[in-house]
Amino acid sequence: MLRLITRRLIFAVVTLWVVSIVVFSAIELLPGDACQAFLGQMAQGKRLENCRVEHDLNAPAYARYSKWAIGLASGDLGKSIKRSKPLEEIIGPRFRNTVILGLTAALVGIPLAIVLGALAALYRDRRADLWISFIAIFCMTVPEFIIGTLLISFFSVWLGWLPGIVIMRADAPLLDVLSKIVLPVMTLTLVMVAHIMRMVRTSMIDVLASDFVMMSQLKGVSRLRQVVMHALPNALLPTINLIALNIAWLMGGVLVVEVVFNYPGIGRLSVNAISDRDFPLVQAIALLMASLYVALNLIADLLALVLNPKLRTRGAKV
Amino acid sequence: MTGSLLSIENLSIGFTGLNDQPIFIVRDVNLTLAAGETLGLVGESGCGKSSLLLAMMGYYKQGLGRLRGGIAYDGQDPGLVSSQQLQALRGGGMALIPQNAGQALTPTLRIKAQMVEVLRLHSDLAPGAWHARCLALFERVKLPDPEEMLERYPHELSGGQQQRVAIAMALAGEPDLLLLDEPTTGLDVTTQVGVLSLLQEICRDLNTAMVYVSHDIQVISQVCNQIAIMYAGEIVEMGPRADLLNQPVHPYTQGLLASIPRLDQQTLPHPIAGEMLQPVHRGSNVGCGYAGRCALATDQCREIAPLAQPIADRWVKCHEVTAARAGEFIRPAQKLLAPNLSDSELLAVEDLSVRYQAPTWLQSLRGQQPPAIVRAVSFGIRKGEIKGLVGESGSGKSTILKTIAGLQPSLSGRITLSGTDDLAGPVESRPRRCLRKVQLVFQNPDASLNPRKTTGEILRRPLELYFDLGPGVMDEEVDALLQRVNLPESYKGRFPGQLSGGEKQRVAIARALAAKPELILCDEITSALDVSVQAAILKLLLDLRADSGVSLLFVSHDLAVVETLCDSVLVLEGGEVREAGSCAEVFKNPQHAYTQALLASVL
Known part of the structure; x- marks a missing residue:
């Protein structure tokens, strides 16, 4: 057990290291350097030279990489070219907003998806299942910006209940943020629920047909207990990693939703960073998102370990 | 029906196929079981023995159902009682010991949780007494180190131990009737012997009635006093163990016994030609289900389904009882002596x-x-x-x-x-x-x-x-x-x-x-x-x-x-x-x- 966890941890660190090299080289491979890109037509003479000196671009690539990597390890993300504030201060509040958005969507969406998936499996091929599956497939196939737009036109334009876009400062207090994100959360939830629910349904159908669920039924166990105690935990095991991927997608893929709702999160920031050609910022965001993916997958693996007795106990017979 | 614990009358199980034609898995089965009696149901794969067993608990596999007939356990039909009564019956009145205990135990729950579940539903014990009862049950089924076993997960047990846990779990509700679905199939022979002797002991000590389903007539004869032979969804012969094993009457029973390889036998096992009638054809078949493979089959066998006729303590469904009892249709070949092998x-x-x-x-x-x-x-x-x-x-x-x-x-x-x-x-x-x-x-x-x-x-x-x-x-x-x-x-x-x-x-x-x-x-x-x-x-x-x-x-x-x-x-x-x-x-x-x-x- 401990060895498994250590192995996963080492693996995660190595992955991050590789990702940092890839991100750094990708930027390095672009024609010109960060200053040229940022300054554009004005990239010549003294101005270019000053910029290069300021951002230390004259050093060789390996030296710059090691400086960047050492900075990262101590929590220093680097310096923006366009923005005068340190990157931590630019990214920090927006990252918080994205995490709030993603986490809320996950907290609402995952339990909902599990319940719906289990219901669909229990009422397999009956009316409830057909409706749940139909709506799920609709939400899966329609891109999130369409769903977002549909929700805006329904709740904001037609009913007038909720604001259509989010107007707030990036560092607004938590309560303020929560009160404004109903529609973005709804959009994300709809898309995410569909994926997870389909997976839970399939897995649950398999488990419901298993010997041990039949056995629990023939022991006289009530239907509710059969489902909650015997079937569901076993049905969720194969879905944990998918759920983690979905949360990771939530954090990264909120980009479109953030733009649609004008939400000050990391997604919108990355769009701005790219259009500003602010390479250090792009680099920092890319690495941040990668760490998030790695962290979430790590958590999922550990969770799977905790929930699955077969993986957890040592010396287990296969 | 006086004094019988379980009685089944004209039970047919199956589903309705195309053109509203019934497809029979089990057809017109009649049997009664008195309290404390042990009955073995023997048949080859696809003969409907497991479906019949599960039907006794009011359970039908996906797509199957009761087509006609009645089941009465203690006067109640498990198909007609309320779901509360059914839940009390399952595990309480009758308990199942499944074929593959390894797959029948929930992998994410500790053994203790699964044992306690039965006690909570089917015993009057106070929660404080559950642990001691579990230990007593585990000692009853001779599990080593009962304390430790309770804390384990199913995959941490060997196959034989899993089967013993399943038996203990079935006994926990103190049922009057145990239903066993090939409980030793898949176990090693030495393990099988242990489980069988445990089952014999339980029969003797607790006086629990049993219905034991298996493809293996030798296993059945270790535990059961009554034996019923199933073929193509029907019981073709049923009677006391000794009669049936020593003087089988139905041509299928004879064929089955002759086909089993045994140690110390001078003859080769004698195969039965052909194969079992598939469920799809059982509905349209008007004659005896075995007629297609039977050496004694006459036109009467192919056209009229034989009715059960009593012979001493047993009954047989066969038109040609006299010819069958003469038993000359099976002539097993002598074992060939090993050819002289070259030294190369x-x-x-x-x-x-x-x-x-x-x-x-x-x-x-x-x-x-x-x-x-x-x-x-x-x-x-x-x-x-x-x-x-x-x-x-x-x-x-x-x-x-x-x-x-x-x-x-x-x-x-x-x-x-x-x-x-x-x-x-x-x-x-x-x-x-x-x-x-x-x-x-x-x-x-x-x-x-x-x-x-x-x-x-x-x-x-x-x-x-x-x-x-x-x-x-x-x-x-x-x-x-x-x-x-x-x-x-x-x-x-x-x-x-x-x-x-x-x-x-x-x-x-x-x-x-x-x-x-x-x-x-x-x-x-x-x-x-x-x-x-x-x-x-x-x-x-x-x-x-x-x-x-x-x-x-x-x-x-x-x-x-x-x-x-x-x-x-x-x-x-x-x-x-x-x-x-x-x-x-x-x-x-x-x-x-x-x-x-x-x-x-x-x-």
């Missing part, structure tokens, strides 16, 4: 060791070795010899086979064929000439035959691979192969899905024969088949050896099968040879304690 050795295995894992870097640093699955095994096979490889699961018998076939690399040792061909290398590195000489037949023909290829195409593959034949010769060759395994030529165009289990295994054997091999490796090739079909395959193998002088290496856990078929035998335990010699010697006069224990567990 075909295969020599010397000092073979195999392990599955290479040492990890940590282990190699410490100089440790992962355990070997097979340790220093040596034996030889002569031309035309049939050698048996017996042992329980984990003894390494299949691993040896895979290594000879080149599917598993060996750690050390030598394998030589015909004195010159080296078989140490993996299958990819062997020359085609070598590959042709050694062929393999797998346990499960469903998995080893490509379902999208016809029988003809399957048999043509090895012919194309090893021989340069013209198209005309190729077709003749395929026909000849089918003929050698006693299949009609028309089977060329059929897909494996259209064949029965026995027919599929014949095709697999024909595929091995196509290469004109010198050695055929057989990995438990009859253990997935019904006994009546197995007998026919054993006979086929003996005939093939007599005709072509091919050698066989036959892996099996069934000692009686090995004794019937093989000339010599190798007894394996934990990857090492415990005893080797001719079948006659080893089985008559076993020297090693392990061989003796194995032989003692044969029922």
Whole structure:
């Protein structure tokens, strides 16, 4: 057990290291350097030279990489070219907003998806299942910006209940943020629920047909207990990693939703960073998102370990 | 119905097919069971015995239902009571001991949680007394270290322990009726003996009634006083154990008993021709379900379904009772004496060791070795010899086979064929000439035959691979192969899905024969088949050896099968040879304690 966890941890660190090299080289491979890109037509003479000196671009690539990597390890993300504030201060509040958005969507969406998936499996091929599956497939196939737009036109334009876009400062207090994100959360939830629910349904159908669920039924166990105690935990095991991927997608893929709702999160920031050609910022965001993916997958693996007795106990017979 | 615990009247189970035609899995079954009585239901796969058993608990597998008839347990019909009453009945009034306990225990719950579940539902004990009761039950079923067992998860138990937990769980509700669905199938023979003696003890001490379902009449006769023989959804004969075993009346019962291979028998097991009537045809069949395979069948048998007629303490569904009792329709062949084998050795295995894992870097640093699955095994096979490889699961018998076939690399040792061909290398590195000489037949023909290829195409593959034949010769060759395994030529165009289990295994054997091999490796090739079909395959193998002088290496856990078929035998335990010699010697006069224990567990 401990060895498994250590192995996963080492693996995660190595992955991050590789990702940092890839991100750094990708930027390095672009024609010109960060200053040229940022300054554009004005990239010549003294101005270019000053910029290069300021951002230390004259050093060789390996030296710059090691400086960047050492900075990262101590929590220093680097310096923006366009923005005068340190990157931590630019990214920090927006990252918080994205995490709030993603986490809320996950907290609402995952339990909902599990319940719906289990219901669909229990009422397999009956009316409830057909409706749940139909709506799920609709939400899966329609891109999130369409769903977002549909929700805006329904709740904001037609009913007038909720604001259509989010107007707030990036560092607004938590309560303020929560009160404004109903529609973005709804959009994300709809898309995410569909994926997870389909997976839970399939897995649950398999488990419901298993010997041990039949056995629990023939022991006289009530239907509710059969489902909650015997079937569901076993049905969720194969879905944990998918759920983690979905949360990771939530954090990264909120980009479109953030733009649609004008939400000050990391997604919108990355769009701005790219259009500003602010390479250090792009680099920092890319690495941040990668760490998030790695962290979430790590958590999922550990969770799977905790929930699955077969993986957890040592010396287990296969 | 006075005094009966369970009574079933005219019960038919099945589903409604196309054109509203009923499809019968179980048809017109009548039986009664008194309190404390033990009834064994014997039948081959697909005869409906498990469906009948589950119906007693009011449970029907997906898509199945009761078509007509009635079940009464203690005066109540499990199909008509409320769901609360049904839940009280299941586990409380009657309890199931399932076939595969390993799969019937919920993997994410500790054993204790699953035991307590039954106590909470079906006993009056206060929660504080549950733990002690669990321990008492575990001691009852002779589980070692009960405290520890309660804290474990199902996968941390051995197969025998899992089965004992399932028995303890069934007993926890103090049921009046235990329903057993092949509870020892899948266990090693020595484990099976332990579980069976436990069941006998429970019967005796608790006076619980039992319905025991199995394909194995010898297992049933260990536990049950009454035996019912099921065939094609019907009970064809039912009576006290001794009567039924010693003087079987129904032609099917006689055929079934004659087809079982036994130790110390001078005759070969006698196969039953043909195969069981499929459920789809059971509805339109007006006569006796067995008429198609019965040597005594008359026109009356094909046109009128026989009714149950009493004979002394039992009853039989057969028109030809007089002829059947004369019993002259079964004439088992005498065992052939082993042919005089030449001294030339075909295969020599010397000092073979195999392990599955290479040492990890940590282990190699410490100089440790992962355990070997097979340790220093040596034996030889002569031309035309049939050698048996017996042992329980984990003894390494299949691993040896895979290594000879080149599917598993060996750690050390030598394998030589015909004195010159080296078989140490993996299958990819062997020359085609070598590959042709050694062929393999797998346990499960469903998995080893490509379902999208016809029988003809399957048999043509090895012919194309090893021989340069013209198209005309190729077709003749395929026909000849089918003929050698006693299949009609028309089977060329059929897909494996259209064949029965026995027919599929014949095709697999024909595929091995196509290469004109010198050695055929057989990995438990009859253990997935019904006994009546197995007998026919054993006979086929003996005939093939007599005709072509091919050698066989036959892996099996069934000692009686090995004794019937093989000339010599190798007894394996934990990857090492415990005893080797001719079948006659080893089985008559076993020297090693392990061989003796194995032989003692044969029922």
